[in-house]
Amino acid sequence: MDVTEENMTPKEMREKIVELEHGLNQQRDLNAKINNWLDVADDDIAMLRTENGLLSKQVKALEKSNSGTQQIEAEPCRSLLADNLNAKRCSENKIQKLEKESTVVKEHNKTLTEELKSLQQERDRDKISLKKNRVALQTMEKNLQSKQSEKTEEEYSNIIEYLRLTNWELREQLEDRQDEASFAMVNDLMGKNEGMPSPCLSFAEELKLLASSAEMKTIMSDSTDLRHEESEAEEPLNPQSLTVDRQTKRCAGTLETAIQRAGLFLLSVFILTVLAFVTSGSCTGNFFSINTLWSGARLMLQPYCSVHYGALPPI
Numbered sequence: 001m002d003v004t005e006e007n008m009t010p011k012e013m014r015e016k017i018v019e020l021e022h023g024l025n026q027q028r029d030l031n032a033k034i035n036n037w038l039d040v041a042d043d044d045i046a047m048l049r050t051e052n053g054l055l056s057k058q059v060k061a062l063e064k065s066n067s068g069t070q071q072i073e074a075e076p077c078r079s080l081l082a083d084n085l086n087a088k089r090c091s092e093n094k095i096q097k098l099e100k101e102s103t104v105v106k107e108h109n110k111t112l113t114e115e116l117k118s119l120q121q122e123r124d125r126d127k128i129s130l131k132k133n134r135v136a137l138q139t140m141e142k143n144l145q146s147k148q149s150e151k152t153e154e155e156y157s158n159i160i161e162y163l164r165l166t167n168w169e170l171r172e173q174l175e176d177r178q179d180e181a182s183f184a185m186v187n188d189l190m191g192k193n194e195g196m197p198s199p200c201l202s203f204a205e206e207l208k209l210l211a212s213s214a215e216m217k218t219i220m221s222d223s224t225d226l227r228h229e230e231s232e233a234e235e236p237l238n239p240q241s242l243t244v245d246r247q248t249k250r251c252a253g254t255l256e257t258a259i260q261r262a263g264l265f266l267l268s269v270f271i272l273t274v275l276a277f278v279t280s281g282s283c284t285g286n287f288f289s290i291n292t293l294w295s296g297a298r299l300m301l302q303p304y305c306s307v308h309y310g311a312l313p314p315i
Contacts, residue, residue, distance in 0.1 A: 010137075013130050020119055020126075027112055027119075034109050041102045048095050055088050 062081060 010130065010133055013126055013133070017123065017126055020123055024116065024119055027116055031109060031112055034105050034112075038102060038105055038109075041098050041105070045095060045098055045102075048091050048098075052088065052091055052095075055084055055091070059084055059088075 059081065062084070
């Protein structure tokens with residue numbers, strides 16, 4: 001019984017409980033019917049006993065009356081007495097039969113009550129096993145949740161480790177690029193100190209420089225993003241740090257826009273001064289100053305305006 005209860009599923013246990021409750025209701029209905037039959041039998045027995053008492057009284061009265069009567073009147077009284085005795089015997093037999101039936105019904109009722117008790121005990125055992133199964137199910141769910149949380153934690157730790165390695169590699173690449181840029185700047189400074197004019201850059205070289213600068217910007221942005229991701233993974237962010245980052249980003253953006261506006265303003269001032277010199281030279285007729293100014297401006301803007309192709313254009 002215990003083995004089958006342990007192997008039963010909760011659904012089978014519920015079905016078994018429903019079947020037991022249905023059987024219990026049927027037994028209750030049968031018990032009520034048996035009790036009604038017993039009540040009817042008791043009523044019949046009581047009626048028969050009263051009839052028997054009346055008949056016995058009549059017999060006694062007849063015996064008393066017959067004792068004083070004559071011999072002629074004795075024969076019909078004897079026949080009546082025989083009839084009464086036969087009726088009494090029949091009633092006694094009927095009473096015995098009803099008593100036997102009542103004893104059988106009582107025994108059946110007793111067996112039904114015992115079965116009902118056994119069903120109640122089995123129901124209690126089923127409830128206990130159902131509680132145990134529920135507890136086991138809850139423990140299994142908790143263990144599954146803990147395993148899933150451990151798995152996700154391990155995955156997150158692997159991702160963080162991978163991000164750390166990529167951040168380290170990107171930092172090394174950034175340091176290499178910074179070293180190359182500093183080396184190029186030192187070479188430029190050394191060339192200027194020696195008084196050698198810087199060579200004119202070709203269009204392909206300018207594109208390479210722009211690509212390298214864009215790549216440097218992307219590497220720096222990736223490194224900053226990785227640093228932010230590491231800080232988010234290692235410790236939770238607070239609202240104060242978020243506001244500080246936003247303020248710094250806003251300050252950097254405003255600073256960049258201010259620098260761009262200042263550069264545009266200086267460029268416009270330079271253009272206006274050049275135009276003023278040109279107009280003043282044309283009005284006074286001092287073409288020498290205009291030529292010198294134009295030659296100086298051309299020498300200043302020659303590295304930025306000259307375009308050299310490193311290869312033939314595609315046909």
